[in-house]
Amino acid sequence: MLIDGHLDLAYNAARGRDLTLPLAALRAADPVPGETATVTFEELRAAGVRVCFGTLFALPATAASPQGYTDPAGARAQALAQLDQYRRWEDAGWLRLLRRREEVGAHLAQPGGPLGVVLLMEGADPIRDADDLPFWVDAGVRLIGPAWGRTRYAGGTNAPGPLTEAGRELVTAMRDLGVTLDASHLDDAAFWEAAELGPQLIATHANSRAFVPGNRHLSDAMARAIAASGGVIGLVFLSTFIRAGWELSQPRAGLAELAAIARHYAALVGWAQLGLGTDLDGGFGREKAPAEVERYRDVRRLLAELPEDARAGVAGENWARWLTHAL
Template sequence: MWTDAHLDLAFNALNGRDLTLALDTLRQREPQSPDTATVTFEELRRSGVGLCLGTLFAMPQTAEHAGYTDWREARVQALAQLDQYRRWEDAGHISLLRSGGEVRQHAANYDPASSPLGVVLLMEGADPLRDVDDLPFWAEAGVRAIGLSWGKTRYAGGTDAPGPLTARGHELLSGMRELNVAQDLSHLDEQAFFEACELQPRCFASHSNSRAFVDGNRHLSDEMVREIGRRGGVIGLVLLGLFLKRGWDVGQPRVSLDEVVRHAEHYAELIGWDNVGLGSDMDGGFGNEKTPQGIDTYRDLERLADALPPEASGVMGRNWLRWLGANL
């Protein structure tokens, strides 16, 4: 059974994508989309994905996007996505998993012909939380992991927004440790990273590639990678061309799948294959125009599985299953 540690399922659904459709039908419904869809529930099932981390992602206001401007607006977005996951569960498309025991049971009983997709809720960017006192509400709702940042949040610096942990960030990480809510280190700026690992060492990086091959604070330095390895965490590989090859941009030929393997092998050299996984983000605001050559639908990730060396057999599923089963 494959495991993908980062899919923005509800975010995309609330932006008009019906993931219950067949992929061909979905694509026919949005022929003018600049980001051709690659993910549906059927695609995931036919690929062998039985478990994922599904995000609650509140989009902040940017030059390109209307979005939240304060925690109240961020909370509205996250609550709407939470409701979407619950409606999918009621309809039998997914099963929300709230503990390591439930993850292990789901994996043991999973039947690709009949089982729903197992989903562990991950909050990507902590701004939907009013403060640390709001954490029990989200934990009770099923959120099992939180990443403090996307860009800069009230809790820490993030992608393209350098900065340390704030006082709120210190309080939240301490609260997460007490409630056994894991920490996703993806998007966290390096100024905050190492202190965050100390405050909540139950941590991983759901979707982060290596800074050795792509510049910028969105990516992990070798020392950050080693720190995750020292904590026993897993790092998920992202399938976005911009995050795979230095200097690549839309309009150029798509990057080779070998670039994904290069990031994977670099991580394995630093922390071992058991700490490398998949965090494709393939429905995270980009379509197959930005995925590697040959990855036109989610099912094409079979080519990545075939391209990895034999010792990397846990990357597509087993490594995340082990971590989630032991740490949630």
């Protein structure tokens, strides 16, 4: 059994990818240039993925992505369209949306069946304000990362800064409604403010700053804080997050290097707090995945690089424990 803490499924559908196709067929007709796809529903099933955290990811406008949102209404429209995509997939039998810990437990207890998906909002700009949070909870969102880059709520990746006043209100509302905070993209200042407010903490997809500098990655102190709250940290399958200074012209980082990051985390917080958060096809393709990963089903190759007694936990049991007790 695998559980993946971070997959941008609906975002990829919004880019024109049909994840219901076999991988070869998707690659043959892939509308996304320069990013060879690795993820389809068939690939996830072949890998043994039983549950994943599926994102609602609204893409902000940048020079590279001028079609992204420029205001909260645009962010909300993207997230609502992705929410509708998950519901349509559920209606067609491709997945099952899981909203409560009891549903996760029942899903994991049943062999076979569709992919289980827990909804994660990555970047909180689609939320109008703290009073709007119940709408998204009712829609099935159970985890929220307040930042991606900078948002109206928090400083984030390559955008240092604390929580804003609206961010403090949102994180407080998350705590009160039992919505878990995904710290993966939070800047340090925002992270420590959020942690002090007391929501449940996890990091769905975050490697270690001890290996790659920058505020996109967790410091040792941040990793300890997440583990102290009972949270799990997901390992990211992206070469730039595995080897400092990696560039596309170089050989891809190896799974042994990712395993070294896992061992570092384990020395800090124990193997029971580690899982997968591959982020595969999350804005990158096979070209930037680890060298041994040509398609999603190759994710399992990481396990051979880990201590035997840690493999089942990292593969899915640690996320399963968290989901069935904390969701």
